[in-house]
Amino acid sequence: MAPRGRRAGVELARAKTSVDVASVRSSAASSAPESSSNNVVVEGPKAQYKTVRTLHRSRLHTISLAQDRNTKSPVVLKTFFKARLSSSARAKLDSEVTHLRSLCGVPGVVKYVAHFEDEDSYHIVLERCPGTTLIELVANSGGRLAEQSLVCDVLIPLTVLLADLHRRGVVHRHIKPEHVLVAPDTGVVTLLDFSEAADRRARCLNNRAGTLEYMAPEVLDKPTADEVFHQVLYNGMSEEELPQYDEKADVWSLGVLVYEALTGCQPFLADSAADMMGVQRQQLHELDGSGTPKLFAGRHLSGEARAFLEQALQLDPINRPSAERLLQHPLLQRHWQRYHTKQVALLGSSAAPSDASQPTSSTNSPAPGSAYGSGPGGLAPKHPGGSSSTGSSSAPLPLPRTEADIVQSAVAAGWMASSSDVGLVGGGGSNRRSAGGSVAPAAPERVLAAPIQFAVR
Numbered sequence: 296m297a298p299r300g301r302r303a304g305v306e307l308a309r310a311k312t313s314v315d316v317a318s319v320r321s322s323a324a325s326s327a328p329e330s331s332s333n334n335v336v337v338e339g340p341k342a343q344y345k346t347v348r349t350l351h352r353s354r355l356h357t358i359s360l361a362q363d364r365n366t367k368s369p370v371v372l373k374t375f376f377k378a379r380l381s382s383s384a385r386a387k388l389d390s391e392v393t394h395l396r397s398l399c400g401v402p403g404v405v406k407y408v409a410h411f412e413d414e415d416s417y418h419i420v421l422e423r424c425p426g427t428t429l430i431e432l433v434a435n436s437g438g439r440l441a442e443q444s445l446v447c448d449v450l451i452p453l454t455v456l457l458a459d460l461h462r463r464g465v466v467h468r469h470i471k472p473e474h475v476l477v478a479p480d481t482g483v484v485t486l487l488d489f490s491e492a493a494d495r496r497a498r499c500l501n502n503r504a505g506t507l508e509y510m511a512p513e514v515l516d517k518p519t520a521d522e523v524f525h526q527v528l529y530n531g532m533s534e535e536e537l538p539q540y541d542e543k544a545d546v547w548s549l550g551v552l553v554y555e556a557l558t559g560c561q562p563f564l565a566d567s568a569a570d571m572m573g574v575q576r577q578q579l580h581e582l583d584g585s586g587t588p589k590l591f592a593g594r595h596l597s598g599e600a601r602a603f604l605e606q607a608l609q610l611d612p613i614n615r616p617s618a619e620r621l622l623q624h625p626l627l628q629r630h631w632q633r634y635h636t637k638q639v640a641l642l643g644s645s646a647a648p649s650d651a652s653q654p655t656s657s658t659n660s661p662a663p664g665s666a667y668g669s670g671p672g673g674l675a676p677k678h679p680g681g682s683s684s685t686g687s688s689s690a691p692l693p694l695p696r697t698e699a700d701i702v703q704s705a706v707a708a709g710w711m712a713s714s715s716d717v718g719l720v721g722g723g724g725s726n727r728r729s730a731g732g733s734v735a736p737a738a739p740e741r742v743l744a745a746p747i748q749f750a751v752r
């Protein structure tokens with residue numbers, strides 16, 4: 296089946312299926328329906344929020360723009376109707392709150408404000424994020440995005456964010472254009488909807504989750520959450536016995552999102568998980584008359600964009616690069632300097648003049664690569680202009696050339712957690728204080744150890 300235009304109205308029909316079996320069990324087992332048995336507790340009254348308008352509505356919930364009457368801040372209220380929530384939907388809601396709370400403050404993750412319940416509903420209050428959804432941005436740009444805009448405004452920040460989440464053990468499992476808010480003017484990208492997010496360290500990823508069109512092949516062939524629940528509860532299977540998948544599932548979804556934004560078409564469309572697996576294979580492996588995979592036939596993509604998609608859309612997750620590795624891809628590298636320059640300009644313009652003695656994170660952080668030359672790892676090369684650990688607002692930030700440079704740069708600018716923050720770094724992982732008094736994050740060892748595969752431009 297050839298890629299078709301985006302299926303209209305598909306959103307409302309999409310069913311979410313996944314759930315953490317352990318939490319379903321605890322929700323189902325509980326006879327107390329209210330706050331005492333679950334994560335959702337009363338933290339604030341609904342009256343504190345004045346609804347401004349409805350943004351999105353489904354059978355289970357409403358999403359509204361609101362205002363906090365005390366602080367006057369704009370917020371977004373997610374209201375779930377108790378009467379319509381199954382125990383698994385309720386467990387998913389609890390899980391969303393748990394993830395939002397634990398990721399609060401992570402750049403690029405929608406900010407949790409509060410959650411509470413009243414007689415009829417559960418409410419999650421989120422900070423209102425700037426920008427429009429990627430799907431709106433594409434629609435407002437004539438149906439597709441130019442490669443440069445996509446890479447600078449969406450792909451680089453989103454890949455940095457995914458790499459960060461994955462290093463924390465979190466798999467989002469619901470990456471799609473509706474869940475990415477983009478504000479090109481401020482350079483901010485925000486990831487929404489953590490209802491399917493899962494912590495790999497805390498649970499097995501063994502159930503089908505997300506939206507069909509963006510699901511990786513290794514997710515499509517998994518049982519639904521209810522089927523897993525049944526196997527575990529009634530057939531006495533342990534969750535570890537069931538086949539699992541990992542964070543590479545998000546990388547597939549990222550590939551689908553990129554294809555859609557660049558071409559204006561969804562690459563894979565089918566009505567069931569089984570059909571979808573066939574469609575994915577067909578599109579990727581069947582060739583047209585000129586030897587081009589059907590997926591790319593008639594598509595005007597640059598060589599780098601096509602190569603990126605070929606990597607991100609590898610059917611076997613073992614052959615699919617991690618998000619961290621994708622930061623090294625020539626497509627991102629080609630636009631990295633422009634992205635970096637824009638970020639630095641935005642940081643500079645947002646710094647108050649009275650703060651001149653308090654440089655922004657980008658100016659008092661070591662330039663990419665500089666910490667490695669003198670640090671314990673010392674594996675990455677020094678770059679011209681990147682040798683001072685105190686940095687300088689006028690010194691040009693060099694083009695990151697290695698995976699480690701990119702991660703270091705992202706960590707230094709505060710866009711990404713250092714390995715030590717997420718407990719991955721072993722010996723030599725302590726932070727070093729730079730001459731300027733800022734804390735220079737240690738080189739992430741796991742990243743430094745990874746071989747570099749992509750050609751550097």
Ligand SMILES: Nc1ncnc2c1ncn2[C@@H]1O[C@H](COP(=O)(O)OP(=O)(O)OP(=O)(O)O)[C@@H](O)[C@H]1O
Nearest residue numbers: 350351353358371405421422423424428473487488
């Ligand atoms: N914090 C926010 N700031 C601004 N807009 C938001 C925010 N949260 C949600 N939205 C808007 O509401 C829409 C729906 O939000 P979200 O996808 O999180 O809801 P959902 O519960 O997952 O809905 P669905 O189940 O249909 O995917 C988003 O596409 C976005 O337009």
